Amino acid sequence: MSGKILRIGPTDNTSDERTPRSPLLAIPKTARRGFAPWLNPRPASGTGLLDLTHIAPGKPRAQGSAIEVSGRISDGYGRPLRRAVIEVWSANTHGRYAHKDDQTDYELDPDFIGMGKLISDDDGGYVFHTILPGHYIARPDIGRWRPRHIHFSILGGASRLITQMYFKGDPHNDTDPMRILMGDKWEALQVGKEYATADNTTDVGYRFDITVAGKDAVFFE
Numbered sequence: 001m002s003g004k005i006l007r008i009g010p011t012d013n014t015s016d017e018r019t020p021r022s023p024l025l026a027i028p029k030t031a032r033r034g035f036a037p038w039l040n041p042r043p044a045s046g047t048g049l050l051d052l053t054h055i056a057p058g059k060p061r062a063q064g065s066a067i068e069v070s071g072r073i074s075d076g077y078g079r080p081l082r083r084a085v086i087e088v089w090s091a092n093t094h095g096r097y098a099h100k101d102d103q104t105d106y107e108l109d110p111d112f113i114g115m116g117k118l119i120s121d122d123d124g125g126y127v128f129h130t131i132l133p134g135h136y137i138a139r140p141d142i143g144r145w146r147p148r149h150i151h152f153s154i155l156g157g158a159s160r161l162i163t164q165m166y167f168k169g170d171p172h173n174d175t176d177p178m179r180i181l182m183g184d185k186w187e188a189l190q191v192g193k194e195y196a197t198a199d200n201t202t203d204v205g206y207r208f209d210i211t212v213a214g215k216d217a218v219f220f221e
């Protein structure tokens, strides 16, 4: 395709502008094989509560502290992003992902997959239950730990956003490379708005509102 201009009838010259001038580069294999979740085969929970603290009804509760996370997804104009597909994934209480690429020695919890999918409701709202993720060491060679965090992917409207939610007061927040990279954008990802949950199955709730576009968009990982 390099240098070849596609002409489709009368044009405003945008086809010229959009034609690559240089050969296309393949994305390196390592980058394509991102550390993305393999979502479990269960269907998305719809707009209701997604419960990741149990892998199936009747199974034991996952190890660790059960938390609720809720919030509202907004577009670049502050309007609710309805019916957005929200995917979340995180490490278990021991800091281990249920993923074949996580070959660390941290303990696996057979009752925690830590990945799921839900849909925002008519107000852009969402809510899920999960386990407070543990810390893990990302760079053993330099002793760098990742603070507790939950990964989010949001697909809705014209946007796809991938980001992470952090917990206020985490001792590893200040040295996190992601935090350093995002500068002032950090504040929006630091979840300190805790609330008491309405049920007695979770220990605490965290509110994480996410703007996916515009000047207030949260940091895209």
Ligand SMILES: [Fe+2]
Binding pocket: 091, 146, 149, 151
């Ligand atoms: Fe992570």
